[in-house]
Amino acid sequence: MAREVIELLHRLGIDELRERQRISDLEILTMGISFTVYSDGQNIDRSWPFDIIPRLISGAEWSNVERGLAQRLRALNHFIDDVYNDRRIIADGIFPAELLEDSTNYRPECEGIHPKFGVWAHISGSDLVRAGDGQFYVLEDNLRVPSGVSYVLENRGVAKRAFPELFERHHIRPVDAYTDELNKLLTSLAPDGRHDPMIAVLTPGIFNSAYFEHSFLAQRMGAELVEGQDLVVGADDCVYMKTIQGLERVDVIYRRIDDLFIDPEAFNPDSMLGVAGLMRAWKAGNVGIANAPGAGVADDKCVYAWVPDMIRYYLGEEPLIPNVPTYRCMYDDECAHVLANLGDLVLKPANESGGYGIVIGNRATDEELAAAAAAIREDPRNWVAQPILDLSTAPTLVDGGIEPRHLDLRPFILTGSSSYVTAGGLTRVALTKGSLVVNSSQGGGSKDTWIVDDVPTADSPDRPPGRQQQQSDGVATLQDGATQSQDGATQSQTGAAPLQDGAV
Amino acid sequence: MALLSRVADRVYWAARYIERAEDSARILRAYGDVLADMSGTSMRWRPLVTISGSDVTLPAVAGSDEAQVAQFLIADRDHPNSIAVTVEACRENLRTCREVLPREAWQTVNDLSIYVRGAAVTSVERRRRDRFLGRVIDESRRLDGVLQSSMTRDEVFETWRLGRYLERADMTTRVLGVRAATLLSLPPGATDEFGEVQWMSVLRSLSALQMYQRATKGPITGPAVVRFLLFDHRFPRSVAGCLAEMRNSALRMPNHATVLGAIESADRELRRSRPAADDGVALDSAMEAVQLALSRLDDTLHQQYVVH
Numbered sequence: 001m002a003r004e005v006i007e008l009l010h011r012l013g014i015d016e017l018r019e020r021q022r023i024s025d026l027e028i029l030t031m032g033i034s035f036t037v038y039s040d041g042q043n044i045d046r047s048w049p050f051d052i053i054p055r056l057i058s059g060a061e062w063s064n065v066e067r068g069l070a071q072r073l074r075a076l077n078h079f080i081d082d083v084y085n086d087r088r089i090i091a092d093g094i095f096p097a098e099l100l101e102d103s104t105n106y107r108p109e110c111e112g113i114h115p116k117f118g119v120w121a122h123i124s125g126s127d128l129v130r131a132g133d134g135q136f137y138v139l140e141d142n143l144r145v146p147s148g149v150s151y152v153l154e155n156r157g158v159a160k161r162a163f164p165e166l167f168e169r170h171h172i173r174p175v176d177a178y179t180d181e182l183n184k185l186l187t188s189l190a191p192d193g194r195h196d197p198m199i200a201v202l203t204p205g206i207f208n209s210a211y212f213e214h215s216f217l218a219q220r221m222g223a224e225l226v227e228g229q230d231l232v233v234g235a236d237d238c239v240y241m242k243t244i245q246g247l248e249r250v251d252v253i254y255r256r257i258d259d260l261f262i263d264p265e266a267f268n269p270d271s272m273l274g275v276a277g278l279m280r281a282w283k284a285g286n287v288g289i290a291n292a293p294g295a296g297v298a299d300d301k302c303v304y305a306w307v308p309d310m311i312r313y314y315l316g317e318e319p320l321i322p323n324v325p326t327y328r329c330m331y332d333d334e335c336a337h338v339l340a341n342l343g344d345l346v347l348k349p350a351n352e353s354g355g356y357g358i359v360i361g362n363r364a365t366d367e368e369l370a371a372a373a374a375a376i377r378e379d380p381r382n383w384v385a386q387p388i389l390d391l392s393t394a395p396t397l398v399d400g401g402i403e404p405r406h407l408d409l410r411p412f413i414l415t416g417s418s419s420y421v422t423a424g425g426l427t428r429v430a431l432t433k434g435s436l437v438v439n440s441s442q443g444g445g446s447k448d449t450w451i452v453d454d455v456p457t458a459d460s461p462d463r464p465p466g467r468q469q470q471q472s473d474g475v476a477t478l479q480d481g482a483t484q485s486q487d488g489a490t491q492s493q494t495g496a497a498p499l500q501d502g503a504v
Numbered sequence: 505m506a507l508l509s510r511v512a513d514r515v516y517w518a519a520r521y522i523e524r525a526e527d528s529a530r531i532l533r534a535y536g537d538v539l540a541d542m543s544g545t546s547m548r549w550r551p552l553v554t555i556s557g558s559d560v561t562l563p564a565v566a567g568s569d570e571a572q573v574a575q576f577l578i579a580d581r582d583h584p585n586s587i588a589v590t591v592e593a594c595r596e597n598l599r600t601c602r603e604v605l606p607r608e609a610w611q612t613v614n615d616l617s618i619y620v621r622g623a624a625v626t627s628v629e630r631r632r633r634d635r636f637l638g639r640v641i642d643e644s645r646r647l648d649g650v651l652q653s654s655m656t657r658d659e660v661f662e663t664w665r666l667g668r669y670l671e672r673a674d675m676t677t678r679v680l681g682v683r684a685a686t687l688l689s690l691p692p693g694a695t696d697e698f699g700e701v702q703w704m705s706v707l708r709s710l711s712a713l714q715m716y717q718r719a720t721k722g723p724i725t726g727p728a729v730v731r732f733l734l735f736d737h738r739f740p741r742s743v744a745g746c747l748a749e750m751r752n753s754a755l756r757m758p759n760h761a762t763v764l765g766a767i768e769s770a771d772r773e774l775r776r777s778r779p780a781a782d783d784g785v786a787l788d789s790a791m792e793a794v795q796l797a798l799s800r801l802d803d804t805l806h807q808q809y810v811v812h
Binding site: 029030031032045198206215216218219223224225226227229230241242243244245246248 | 506507508509510511512599600601602603607610611614615618659663757758759808809810812
């Protein structure tokens with residue numbers, strides 16, 4: 001299929017592509033698909049950036065990624081449940097106790113709680129990158145309030161209208177089922193005996209950068225979109241929402257607020273976003289909360305380094321998707337290696353998200369490196385380092401025509417009594433040449449991600465099955481597969497440790 | 505289905521704002537139209553500011569010529585009742601309750617808002633104004649059409665209707681209180697030359713001309729126009745018609761006793777204004793009384809469904 005897409009792009013020509021891009025942009029504008037950025041103290045509702053050229057991933061490869069992500073989340077959930085209860089992994093000497101003691105995401109209020117199915121991180125979005133060796137790596141696990149899934153669904157809608165001819169002829173795995181799966185998962189979290197539960201999406205409000213998504217998900221699930229001010233916890237430790245008819249019980253809350261802000265009674269007393277008493281209601285089993293408060297303890301750039309060990313420890317399996325090798329500065333030998341090789345590493349503070357505080361060794365000035373070294377010596381527990389990866393690229397429509405741009409991928413994983421992984425995920429692309437920054441708030445764009453089961457449809461006589469193999473082999477430029485950017489691989493190989501799981 | 509109080513409030517205000525934008529567009533369009541028939545007279549634009557309820561915002565000393573008033577009513581970002589601001593306010597309210605309305609409803613408003621943002625400033629000029637106002641009216645109607653044809657008759661729908669009709673009733677009383685009262689107050693004979701044209705314009709500003717003619721089959725006279733716009737409950741922009749629609753919606757809302765009561769008292773106030781149809785001064789104050797009753801109804805809705 002990759003060849004066919006390329007042929008189509010050539011046949012259409014740059015003018016037609018630009019015209020289709022223009023129509024897609026207009027569609028995004030009029031449908032009001034937007035995200036909010038903070039700039040100069042103002043919140044600006046911006047149109048969602050979308051590149052019409054899709055990113056292709058083969059169905060066979062994706063099936064393995066799916067299994068790997070489901071496996072990873074099962075292990076992470078075992079871990080969270082373990083650290084708030086028995087702490088076997090610490091007793092068995094696999095995971096260092098001191099990491100928990102000073103984790104900013106550990107919530108002592110959650111100790112001794114057993115959420116349904118033993119699951120804490122119900123909804124997660126792990127960031128994947130394909131490195132120079134053609135292999136997908138997990139870059140980080142987002143277990144708190146990962147966002148982006150609404151754009152996966154919206155991008156698909158726009159892509160279908162941009163390239164109807166391709167959807168007609170190929171099996172591109174649909175993504176629309178996500179909200180239904182999410183609905184089922186949330187329903188399963190309702191307190192026992194509550195049939196036909198009331199589900200609410202708890203948003204910080206219109207000024208949040210992901211408000212569009214909160215609204216979108218509520219809409220698609222027929223759930224209520226609530227703000228903290230809409231909810232109240234009664235003397236019976238149940239959660240109620242204020243409706244035009246008075247108070248009505250809420251059974252499950254999909255919270256899109258950081259756990260420190262969900263309950264001023266239990267956590268940050270200054271929070272205006274949360275609901276006083278929510279933790280009480282949750283502990284009493286009167287409301288299901290996704291993700292569970294405290295789930296963020298496993299979403300920590302330090303804890304990340306132990307995920308492969310968790311998979312082996314809890315599941316007795318080998319990880320199906322590798323970690324990026326990670327040096328943990330809390331250990332003297334690894335820290336020494338990091339300090340000696342600053343220029344070849346990406347330095348990450350453990351508890352920041354959204355790319356804040358990250359230093360990319362080969363792009364930093366000497367002063368920045370010196371400052372980072374000082375910060376690492378000051379608080380080694382708070383730092384990890386990874387080799388500089390060469391992110392894969394995909395053809396992207398930019399001012400100069402079609403050019404390669406770096407990208408990453410955020411699939412979304414649902415975990416409850418069973419697991420579900422989106423077909424593909426959110427592909428974010430750095431629109432600036434050579435840039436690795438894919439964040440939409442910093443000039444990044446997005447692409448629709450096509451998981452293609454390359455079976456020709458019966459009604460495409462021009463593509464007899466016999467030629468299939470040959471065609472796919474011949475072209476790998478669009479399909480973001482193994483053979484791109486060989487020199488990149490060399491670079492990252494020489495730059496740091498070999499890209500193998502657990503190499504350190 | 506439950507309806508959050510906060511969401512009900514937003515739906516209600518979205519409806520009021522889009523109706524306000526649409527009504528302003530109608531009034532402005534009809535005024536520009538009658539102006540074409542009355543070249544040579546010193547047509548005054550100031551009354552339009554009075555109708556919009558914004559005399560305070562645009563002080564008398566400020567300009568009152570056509571360009572200034574049109575700018576003020578269409579594009580002024582600092583005027584809370586300008587079309588640009590009310591369309592934006594509708595969009596902002598809907599943006600926070602998208603999950604309870606059909607998706608096309610949001611898209612219609614978003615589309616209109618994009619258009620207004622781009623075109624408002626350049627549409628003040630008479631040559632382009634009509635097209636702009638026509639688009640505002642069309643989109644507002646399209647929005648109603650989307651809801652009418654694709655929305656469940658739930659509490660959100662009824663809340664929307666309550667907002668729409670309350671705003672519409674209020675606007676009709678404002679048009680009558682300002683323009684009709686002025687026309688009625690002129691000394692006999694003074695309106696002869698353009699009297700009919702002016703009364704036609706009053707009807708047009710409420711899209712009522714054709715329906716008035718079908719209903720009365722007689723010549724256009726001031727008192728008959730006033731009576732039609734106040735009391736013909738079959739006409740959906742008459743005050744009685746709006747109150748009847750509100751009554752229908754209120755009956756489908758939970759705990760509606762206080763709301764029905766407030767509608768009845770607005771209706772009583774309306775019936776009390778019947779003798780004022782021939783007298784400009786009396787009409788002006790009667791319309792004020794109806795507006796006050798509508799404002800009490802608004803307050804009742806707020807107390808019953810939002811703050812309670």
